Amino acid sequence: MANQAERTNTFKVMNEYLNASVYVKLKGGEGVKGVLKSFDQHLNLVLENAEELTERGSRSLGTVLVRGDSIVAISPVK
Amino acid sequence: MANQAERTNTFKVMNEYLNASVYVKLKGGEGVKGVLKSFDQHLNLVLENAEELTERGSRSLGTVLVRGDSIVAISPVK
Amino acid sequence: MANQAERTNTFKVMNEYLNASVYVKLKGGEGVKGVLKSFDQHLNLVLENAEELTERGSRSLGTVLVRGDSIVAISPVK
Amino acid sequence: MANQAERTNTFKVMNEYLNASVYVKLKGGEGVKGVLKSFDQHLNLVLENAEELTERGSRSLGTVLVRGDSIVAISPVK
Amino acid sequence: MANQAERTNTFKVMNEYLNASVYVKLKGGEGVKGVLKSFDQHLNLVLENAEELTERGSRSLGTVLVRGDSIVAISPVK
Amino acid sequence: MANQAERTNTFKVMNEYLNASVYVKLKGGEGVKGVLKSFDQHLNLVLENAEELTERGSRSLGTVLVRGDSIVAISPVK
Amino acid sequence: MANQAERTNTFKVMNEYLNASVYVKLKGGEGVKGVLKSFDQHLNLVLENAEELTERGSRSLGTVLVRGDSIVAISPVK
Numbered sequence: 001m002a003n004q005a006e007r008t009n010t011f012k013v014m015n016e017y018l019n020a021s022v023y024v025k026l027k028g029g030e031g032v033k034g035v036l037k038s039f040d041q042h043l044n045l046v047l048e049n050a051e052e053l054t055e056r057g058s059r060s061l062g063t064v065l066v067r068g069d070s071i072v073a074i075s076p077v078k
Numbered sequence: 079m080a081n082q083a084e085r086t087n088t089f090k091v092m093n094e095y096l097n098a099s100v101y102v103k104l105k106g107g108e109g110v111k112g113v114l115k116s117f118d119q120h121l122n123l124v125l126e127n128a129e130e131l132t133e134r135g136s137r138s139l140g141t142v143l144v145r146g147d148s149i150v151a152i153s154p155v156k
Numbered sequence: 157m158a159n160q161a162e163r164t165n166t167f168k169v170m171n172e173y174l175n176a177s178v179y180v181k182l183k184g185g186e187g188v189k190g191v192l193k194s195f196d197q198h199l200n201l202v203l204e205n206a207e208e209l210t211e212r213g214s215r216s217l218g219t220v221l222v223r224g225d226s227i228v229a230i231s232p233v234k
Numbered sequence: 235m236a237n238q239a240e241r242t243n244t245f246k247v248m249n250e251y252l253n254a255s256v257y258v259k260l261k262g263g264e265g266v267k268g269v270l271k272s273f274d275q276h277l278n279l280v281l282e283n284a285e286e287l288t289e290r291g292s293r294s295l296g297t298v299l300v301r302g303d304s305i306v307a308i309s310p311v312k
Numbered sequence: 313m314a315n316q317a318e319r320t321n322t323f324k325v326m327n328e329y330l331n332a333s334v335y336v337k338l339k340g341g342e343g344v345k346g347v348l349k350s351f352d353q354h355l356n357l358v359l360e361n362a363e364e365l366t367e368r369g370s371r372s373l374g375t376v377l378v379r380g381d382s383i384v385a386i387s388p389v390k
Numbered sequence: 391m392a393n394q395a396e397r398t399n400t401f402k403v404m405n406e407y408l409n410a411s412v413y414v415k416l417k418g419g420e421g422v423k424g425v426l427k428s429f430d431q432h433l434n435l436v437l438e439n440a441e442e443l444t445e446r447g448s449r450s451l452g453t454v455l456v457r458g459d460s461i462v463a464i465s466p467v468k
Numbered sequence: 469m470a471n472q473a474e475r476t477n478t479f480k481v482m483n484e485y486l487n488a489s490v491y492v493k494l495k496g497g498e499g500v501k502g503v504l505k506s507f508d509q510h511l512n513l514v515l516e517n518a519e520e521l522t523e524r525g526s527r528s529l530g531t532v533l534v535r536g537d538s539i540v541a542i543s544p545v546k
Contacts (some may be wrong), residue, residue: 010508013533023529025520026150027496027538028105040088043512043535044121050153052103061101064153065091067121067146068535070105072494075518075532104228106183118166122199128231130181139179142231143169145199145224148183182306184261196244200277206309208259217257220309221247223277223302226261260384262339274322278355284387286337295335298387299325301355301380304339338462340417352400356433362465364415373413376465377403379433379458382417416540418495430478440543442493451491454543455481457511457536460495 014039014074021077022047026070030054033077034064043068092117092152099155100125104148108132111155112142121146170195170230177233178203182226186210189233190220199224248273248308255311256281260304264288267311268298277302326351326386333389334359338382342366345389346376355380404429404464411467412437416460420444423467424454433458482507482542489545490515494538498522501545502532511536 017036024032024047031054034047045068050061095114102110102125109132112125128142173192180188180203187210190203201224206217251270258266258281265288268281279302284295329348336344336359343366346359357380362373407426414422414437421444424437435458440451485504492500492515499522502515513536518529 010506010512010514010533012506013514013531028107029496032151038088038090044088046088046091052151061151061153062156063091064151065088066151067149069147069537070150071535072538073500073520073529073532073534075529078530106185110229116166116168122166124166124169130229139229139231140234141169142229143166144229145227147225148228184263188307194244194246200244202244202247208307217307217309218312219247220307221244222307223305225303226306262341266385272322272324278322280322280325286385295385295387296390297325298385299322300385301383303381304384340419344463350400350402356400358400358403364463373463373465374468375403376463377400378463379461381459382462418497422541428478428480434478436478436481442541451541451543452546453481454541455478456541457539459537460540 011041014043017074017076023075023077024066024071025073025075026066027072032061032064032066034061036074037063040068043071043074045071045074089119092121095152095154101153101155102144102149103151103153104144105150110139110142110144112139114152115141118146121149121152123149123152167197170199173230173232179231179233180222180227181229181231182222183228188217188220188222190217192230193219196224199227199230201227201230245275248277251308251310257309257311258300258305259307259309260300261306266295266298266300268295270308271297274302277305277308279305279308323353326355329386329388335387335389336378336383337385337387338378339384344373344376344378346373348386349375352380355383355386357383357386401431404433407464407466413465413467414456414461415463415465416456417462422451422454422456424451426464427453430458433461433464435461435464479509482511485542485544491543491545492534492539493541493543494534495540500529500532500534502529504542505531508536511539511542513539513542 022036034050037046037048039045045066048063050064052059100114112128115124115126117123123144126141128139130137130139178192190206193202193204195201201222204219206220208215256270268284271280271282273279279300282297284298286293286295334348346362349358349360351357357378360375362376364371412426424440427436427438429435435456438453440454442449490504502518505514505516507513514533516531518532520527
């Protein structure tokens with residue numbers, strides 16, 4: 001079992017993303033980009049100025065709540 | 079682990095959507111639009127004057143209960 | 157976390173549907189229509205005079221037990 | 235939350251199906267038909283004289299244990 | 313809720329299959345055939361002299377552990 | 391419910407596979423082959439000298455940790 | 469049940485991958501490559517200098533949090 005040190009680090013990176021622009025890769029190949037405003041232990045998260053990115057193009061969403069269950073990966077937008 | 083502050087914020091945004099028109103992105107690419115009347119900790123939610131949005135067009139649903147398990151994201155309709 | 161008030165409301169709407177005709181949208185795009193006779197906290201539900209609605213057409217099912225796990229949304233049939 | 239009355243009703247219908255011929259709709263569009271001999275709280279169930287119904291035709295299975303997790307709906311065969 | 317009597321019966325049939333040849337229908341349409349040597353409450357099971365049956369043909373596996381989570385149904389091979 | 395005897399047997403076979411070459415059938419049709427070095431109660435497992443087997447051919451992986459949740463079946467390589 | 473010795477070994481290999489370059493095979497056939505910085509008991513993990521590898525080519529991600537639920541396998545990059 002991961003020792004407690006690693007355990008907390010996994011979410012530490014999310015704190016570093018707070019108020020930064022992130023790209024959220026969703027199951028099924030789509031994505032959402034926006035400023036991370038909050039998240040919880042299930043990786044449910046809230047993005048502001050969010051944009052939905054799909055094969056059909058992008059669409060502005062404003063503030064969006066994304067369910068952690070649909071998320072594959074989260075990375076900062078450079 | 080997200081500290082308690084972020085934890086509650088994730089759902090705070092849902093309270094802000096109450097009685098407002100929201101777009102609910104569903105797994106599988108479909109969506110539902112309507113006025114958010116209630117939700118619970120599983121993100122099961124009730125929409126009034128709801129409309130189902132699919133590739134085949136849209137369909138009026140009236141009041142609809144949507145299971146949180148099928149939801150990818152929720153955002154306000156501008 | 158949704159305060160207790162919203163929590164209970166989510167299912168209150170199901171009580172309003174009891175003995176009324178509802179449309180149950182299933183994962184995978186199919187649906188079932190019928191008179192809602194009972195449901196439980198997992199949204200397993202029983203419909204009478206039910207009809208299965210698929211791309212291949214509709215099929216009468218009589219009384220049917222539908223597993224909540226397969227349900228996307230439930231709305232009244234007008 | 236569904237009050238206790240509805241809660242129990244959902245499974246009451248299964249008791250009515252015991253020793254009757256039922257159609258079990260499976261995830262993925264296939265189905266199984268047979269005489270319901272037993273079931274449990276996960277809707278794992280045992281059918282006798284069962285027949286698998288797929289797009290490729292039907293196949294006799296004899297006595298079959300079907301995992302509840304794969305079940306979408308259960309209805310009596312008229 | 314299924315009364316205790318039905319509850320235990322669901323697995324009783326598995327005891328009857330022990331040391332008999334069974335067909336295990338897997339999610340996704342494939343199957344495995346073999347002699348049932350053991351199973352547990354998650355329907356993880358061990359088959360001897362097993363054969364994998366797919367659209368591409370069959371392949372001998374020897375002794376195989378099959379995860380219950382991937383199983384749709386289990387029936388005796390006549 | 392499977393009596394305790396069968397319960398433990400299901401994993402006994404995994405102990406017999408330790409340090410032997412096994413084929414791990416994954417959800418989605420792919421597979422991994424390698425020497426089983428360890429496993430846990432979720433069937434997360436570690437293989438050495440592992441090889442990924444897909445329709446596009448095979449690829450050497452070295453030591454690999456495979457999540458139990460993605461596993462359909464495990465069998466010895468003859 | 470895997471005895472305690474095997475249980476801990478399964479994650480021991482992850483400690484050996486810390487600060488090394490790993491390839492993470494994702495459900496759905498895509499992958500991510502990067503330096504493993506942390507992981508937890510759900511195999512949520514953080515990679516630095518990460519690269520997303522898909523059929524459409526590769527894309528630099530920087531630091532990425534990958535949800536364990538989307539992971540099939542993890543292996544060192546040689």
